[in-house]
Amino acid sequence: MDRxxxxxxxxxxxxxxxxxxxxxKLGISKSAVSKHVSxxxxxxxxxxxxxxxxxxxPTEIGLIFxxxxxxxxxxxxxxxxxxxAMQSAPSGLLRISVATDFGVNHISPILGEFLQTYPEISINMVLNNRFVELISEGFDMAIRIGELEDSSLRARKLTETTKRMIASPSYFQRYGRPMKIDDLNEHKLLHYSSQASGSVWKITAPSGEKRQVRTSGWLSxxxxQSLLNAAISGLGIAYLPSYLYHDAMAKGLVEEAIPDLPRETLGIxxxxxxxxxxQPKVRAFIDFLVEKFADKGPDRW
Incomplete structure (x- = not known):
């Protein structure tokens, strides 16, 4: 008899x-239940x-059992x-959190293809630049860039991006080009106000030493994307990821400020x-992203 x-x-x-x-409750006869228990x-x-x-x-031993x-x-x-569930088609509402810049430039353009492939899934994508608590805020997943602070979450790497200090050719013609990190103190730096580290750039020197530069400037x-636009217009030097500046650099709209510095690489x-x-809907979307970003990064965007 089956245990x-x-x-x-x-x-x-x-x-x-x-x-x-x-x-x-079981939908069987009373005698069958008695027979199973006996x-x-x-x-x-x-x-x-x-x-x-x-x-x-239950007896004492019966309660333990x-x-x-x-x-x-x-x-x-x-x-x-x-x-x-594993064999069923992915379906349901998928709530995802994505940093605004990355979401607008690299997630939004491919959502249509995903939704056409999985018509039973609907997506609510929230774009913001703050750290969200996935479980307490009701998100199924998030896309995060850089070092992962919450080790309790599961993670799958999609690709990588680099960060460089960039400015327009017109800015360098007007204010000169910094040759080393200390020269940045004499330049107009464009500040990303939602940066977790505050108004500080963390830069790696050629020696490998980690340096910090305060980013006071004309614009915060x-x-x-707004910082990139400001850099293109000649307002100052911005410190941005490659997925934002890649096209502008390829077109000659911006150049690297100090090319000899080691490039910081961040995981996505x-x-x-x-x-x-x-959940199948989460697994399906992550598999889709892995495929889409297979030939991206760190400098290929």
Whole structure:
């Protein structure tokens, strides 16, 4: 006789408080329930239930066995649900959080293709430049750039980006080109106001030393595209990721300020809540992103 069937019959009797109600719950006869429980007790060599004419209750050892049996039955149910979900088509609302610049430039243009491939999925993409709490704020996943601070989340690397200090040729003609990090103190620097480190650029010197430069200047804004536009118009030097400045540099609209400096490389990740089971809609979107960014970064955008 199947062990899970015996355990389910016993656990249902405990849950329902008797054989009659357990039989109704399981959709089988009362005698079949009794037969399963008796077989279980015989196999274990222990009495699991106290039976009277009025009520049925677990014995001390039966109560201990019930706790373990219920866990086994719940795990078995989750395993079956997992297999079913894994084989079903991805569907439902997918809530994702993405940094504004990256979302506008590199996620929005490819959403149409994804939605046409998975018509049962709908997307709510929230663009912002703050750190969101995925679980408490109800997001299924986020795309994050740079070092991952929350180690409890699962992550999959999509690609990489580099960061460079860039400005327009007209700016360098007017103010000169900095030759070393210390020269930046004499230049007009464009500040990204939502940067976690505040108004400070963290730059790696040729020696490998980490240097900090305060970015006081003409313009402070919480949008990378606006900083790029300001750099193109000659307002100052901006420190931006390659996925923003790549096209402008290819067209000669901006140039690197200090080419001899080591380039900082940042990972771009899809992050999602921990757990043994990844929702099909999340897995489908991450697989799609991995494919789309396979030939991107760190300087290919």
């Amino acid at each position: 899970l069937t015996e355990m389910e019959a016993f656990a249902t009797v405990v849950d329902q408080g008797g054989f009659t109600d357990a039989a109704k 077989s279980l007790e015989q196999r274990l060599g222990a009495r699991l239930l106290n039976r009277t004419t009025r009520r049925v209750s 019930y706790d373990r049996a219920r866990k086994v039955l719940n795990d078995a149910g989750e395993a079956e649900a997992l297999v079913t 804004v919480n949008d990378g 990740y899809a992050v999602y809540p921990p757990g043994r089971f990844t």
